[in-house]
Amino acid sequence: MYLDGSIRSYLDDLAAKRPTPGGGSAAALVGATGAGLLSMVANFSKEEVIKKILQKTEDLRRELAELVDRDVAVYQKVSAAYKLPKEKPTQKRRRSKAIQDALKEASTVPLEVCKLCHEAIKLCGELVEKGNVSLISDVGVGACLLESAFQSALLNVEINLKGLKDEKLIVETRKILEPLIGEVHAYKETAWEKTKARMEGG
Amino acid sequence: MYLDGSIRSYLDDLAAKRPTPGGGSAAALVGATGAGLLSMVANFSKEEVIKKILQKTEDLRRELAELVDRDVAVYQKVSAAYKLPKEKPTQKRRRSKAIQDALKEASTVPLEVCKLCHEAIKLCGELVEKGNVSLISDVGVGACLLESAFQSALLNVEINLKGLKDEKLIVETRKILEPLIGEVHAYKETAWEKTKARMEGG
Numbered sequence: 001m002y003l004d005g006s007i008r009s010y011l012d013d014l015a016a017k018r019p020t021p022g023g024g025s026a027a028a029l030v031g032a033t034g035a036g037l038l039s040m041v042a043n044f045s046k047e048e049v050i051k052k053i054l055q056k057t058e059d060l061r062r063e064l065a066e067l068v069d070r071d072v073a074v075y076q077k078v079s080a081a082y083k084l085p086k087e088k089p090t091q092k093r094r095r096s097k098a099i100q101d102a103l104k105e106a107s108t109v110p111l112e113v114c115k116l117c118h119e120a121i122k123l124c125g126e127l128v129e130k131g132n133v134s135l136i137s138d139v140g141v142g143a144c145l146l147e148s149a150f151q152s153a154l155l156n157v158e159i160n161l162k163g164l165k166d167e168k169l170i171v172e173t174r175k176i177l178e179p180l181i182g183e184v185h186a187y188k189e190t191a192w193e194k195t196k197a198r199m200e201g202g
Numbered sequence: 203m204y205l206d207g208s209i210r211s212y213l214d215d216l217a218a219k220r221p222t223p224g225g226g227s228a229a230a231l232v233g234a235t236g237a238g239l240l241s242m243v244a245n246f247s248k249e250e251v252i253k254k255i256l257q258k259t260e261d262l263r264r265e266l267a268e269l270v271d272r273d274v275a276v277y278q279k280v281s282a283a284y285k286l287p288k289e290k291p292t293q294k295r296r297r298s299k300a301i302q303d304a305l306k307e308a309s310t311v312p313l314e315v316c317k318l319c320h321e322a323i324k325l326c327g328e329l330v331e332k333g334n335v336s337l338i339s340d341v342g343v344g345a346c347l348l349e350s351a352f353q354s355a356l357l358n359v360e361i362n363l364k365g366l367k368d369e370k371l372i373v374e375t376r377k378i379l380e381p382l383i384g385e386v387h388a389y390k391e392t393a394w395e396k397t398k399a400r401m402e403g404g
Binding site for chain 2: 005006007008010015016018022023026027032033034035039043044057061065068135137138140141145147152156159162
């Protein structure tokens, strides 16, 4: 879908008066961009430990990139469900069930973006210490983009949860996310400070 | 260049062992994505004041998108300058001048990204109050992405300034950026809190 289309047309559709692509897809794109920058730094670094990091950043980048389109696909189902007829009681029930099913599926995508960004930003600590100093600002930028992709996806999880009635799923989803929130912020802060220190020659 | 190529191949090149595209171009892409989300919200809102905002977000989005490629072009000149021969004194002088010229030009691009992101994030205040509530999370995401694009571009300005010898230009550039740093953060925080309040029905 969008992944193999041009950047220009993605941005045009994002800005247009159409429900997709929206913030969830954008979060995945920014996450993939952040992970891509970590890969670039790893690609220019020589230590053995960095090669293992590269495998991980590349896997994460590809998974995040796939979610750019996946979010559009699941969100289209949500939009379609809301457009179902709701005049008769049977129609109402059917529509309500379709909405709940679509929202459940839709909430899994930004949740996945959150998890993948958390995995990726974890890798910044080692990269910022051992990565090639000529590209060190790219670790800082990568961490910055991954944190904002995480926060953006989190907001999208929240908005999906608001429409959901399955209390158990809501509690479970929040339980997964809660510990990640502080960790992602801490990883970003550490990577950012160390990036600046290495830029200063520290 | 990249703007009319696929998202997939942009991400592949970003991650690859090649100097471009790098963090400056990525910052422009994330800025354009953030501005695009603001446009989407504006497109779904009806008030007259929002139409004026839409014109601005669309202009900013297009300018930021162009800088995705522009950053690659100017950074390629920096890379080329560093590769010039430096054996003889005349070569050394020529190389040094070419590096300074290329760095000067290169530093204008992330500086422009900073200015445009600052312009765009300013618009979040009105959008988050008057924008269509169904899309309100997209204002929050837009603000979040614009702040991280600003910070990312700022880091790229800093790294370019480190290589520059023109003290006057360094001082002037920092003078432009300094007031923007706090403002961008404040705009983001306000937009983020108000987004959450409107998501809660406030």
